[in-house]
Amino acid sequence: MLPYSRQTIYPEDIDAVVRVLKSDWLTQGPAVHDFETALCQLTGARHAVAVANGTAALYLACRALDLSPADKGITSPMSFAASASCMVLAGAGVDFVDIEADTLCMDPGALRAYCEQKQPPAVVIPIDFAGISARLPEIWKLSRKFGFKVIEDAAHAIGSSYCYDGERFNCGQCAHSDLATFSFHPVKNITCAEGGAVTTNDPELAERVRHLANHGVEKDASRFQTRIPGRIWPYEVQDISFNFRLSDLHAALGKSQLSRLEKFKAKRAGLARIYSERLSALEQAGLLRLPVLPESCDPCLHLFVIRTGPETKITRQELFERLMEKGIRCQVHYWPIHLHPLFRKKYGFKEDDFPVAEEAASHCLSIPLFPQMSKEDAIFVADTLTEILKE
Ligand SMILES: Cc1ncc(COP(=O)(O)O)c(C=O)c1O
Structure with a gap:
């Protein structure tokens, strides 16, 4: 996995x-x-x-x-x-x-x-x-x-x-x-x-x-x-x-x-480039959203967070499960803090309080990104995503 x-x-x-x-x-x-x-x-x-x-x-x-x-x-x-x-x-x-x-x-x-x-x-x-x-x-x-x-x-x-x-x-x-x-x-x-x-x-x-x-x-x-x-x-x-x-x-x-750290950073950037190149057609078709890296920032990318797009035919949950079936374990970063029970009960936060975060949270999925991954691993993740989302 x-x-x-x-x-x-x-x-x-x-x-x-x-x-x-x-x-x-x-x-x-x-x-x-x-x-x-x-x-x-x-x-x-x-x-x-x-x-x-x-x-x-x-x-x-x-x-x-x-x-x-x-x-x-x-x-x-x-x-x-x-x-x-x-x-x-x-x-x-x-x-x-x-x-x-x-x-x-x-x-x-x-x-x-x-x-x-x-x-x-x-x-x-x-x-x-x-x-x-x-x-x-x-x-x-x-x-x-x-x-x-x-x-x-x-x-x-x-x-x-x-x-x-x-x-x-x-x-x-x-x-x-x-x-x-x-x-x-x-x-x-x-x-x-x-x-x-x-x-x-x-x-x-x-x-x-x-x-x-x-x-x-x-x-x-x-x-x-x-x-x-x-x-x-x-x-x-x-x-x-x-x-x-x-x-x-x-x-x-x-x-x-x-x-x-510099070596890890370069490795993370290289893997992110593979994802961006191989997934850009899906983004153009509205099937997913790629992360936006502002020009002013030179990030040591910790996460690669994609989001399902307006044309995605399956839910984020289904996408997560389909990727799991193929041996790819993703994660959600994050379920918004204010919607956790403690913050609802103690401070009265509720749905729609922070709509941009809630919208992103319901579509986002962090796909694998770590220095020990090979180029082939990244290609496998990108191709599997393409296969699932293009069905
Ligand atoms: C943004 C952010 N802040 C703080 C923490 C807490 O760090 P730690 O797990 O080392 O306590 C985390 C950990 O996941 C985090 O992602």
């Missing part, structure tokens, strides 16, 4: 993890520091804090902004639930604005309208959907006007960049955001098995994320809030939080994978 995505592990990755296993440190040793340094070099952000997963990264970024129950955060409905639940877990309310029909990223026009008509949010979390950068410069401009913070959810986008005003910026560089977050789950562009990171250019935010990722513990004696003569325990707890640390084993895997 060909999955929609999976990790690509090299012998060097295994060696890197084994080296850590044989060392003195299994957690929070030199490998975590090295991985963070490599993330800064790659993204261009001044600070990187490696954490347990992408959800923890989003939660910590929200906590670092000290959100209160009076605050509201906004994200895109076209994402994984973590992009919204992080705000709730950090103590704020949550709302959404709709997406652009072509890129499936947050629509800055909808965000502007929201800010003009309602109380502006405290934080906005745009998603670099499928590896395509959200319209970060436009959202950043709105943040200056309406006074909100921006957390770029770059879970899909390590290795992606975008052009703005003649300059190139990396996803996660935080040129147009306060903080950015990554996920290194096995289906993503690189993996730590489980892992994530927060990047920022603000040293205070970085320090706050690091502090909250480690139980809210302070180890620097100069910052202790209590003076206890003769104290021999070297820390004090100053905030309520969790242990969201990344281990050295996971960090070693992540750093080793990072060294192959």
Whole structure:
């Protein structure tokens, strides 16, 4: 069975993890520091804090902004639930604005309208959907006007960049955001098995994320809030939080994978080209829609999301099942967050609240895309799709 995505592990990755296993440190040793340094070099952000997963990264970024129950955060409905639940877990309310029909990223026009008509949010979390950068410069401009913070959810986008005003910026560089977050789950562009990171250019935010990722513990004696003569325990707890640390084993895997990101990116782009070429006739016939890659973006494509078209004679569900019968396992990215039971019950969201996202969600299908796929695999997927959709 060909999955929609999976990790690509090299012998060097295994060696890197084994080296850590044989060392003195299994957690929070030199490998975590090295991985963070490599993330800064790659993204261009001044600070990187490696954490347990992408959800923890989003939660910590929200906590670092000290959100209160009076605050509201906004994200895109076209994402994984973590992009919204992080705000709730950090103590704020949550709302959404709709997406652009072509890129499936947050629509800055909808965000502007929201800010003009309602109380502006405290934080906005745009998603670099499928590896395509959200319209970060436009959202950043709105943040200056309406006074909100921006957390770029770059879970899909390590290795992606975008052009703005003649300059190139990396996803996660935080040129147009306060903080950015990554996920290194096995289906993503690189993996730590489980892992994530927060990047920022603000040293205070970085320090706050690091502090909250480690139980809210302070180890620097100069910052202790209590003076206890003769104290021999070297820390004090100053905030309520969790242990969201990344281990050295996971960090070693992540750093080793990072060294192959460019190769993975080229492989993903080559497979996407095969899909685009072989499926363009179907698109012209209205039998499917191909992803739209804006010229300003140089994506490290995480997903290849097709959509059924106006002339498609079978349902998305039938297409999914027919592909499964042929050994091709697809996935839906995403069922909109606001239509999950929690968000309906707790916040009263319902159908038609975000029609562009709902329309895309009911037609989309992520077809296989990962570096270990061969050219022949991609041709097989494209030809199978053609055969099914042309019937
Ligand atoms: C856009 C987005 N944000 C956040 C996450 C959460 O990442 P993790 O699975 O590493 O917790 C995911 C994971 O699927 C995601 O796709």
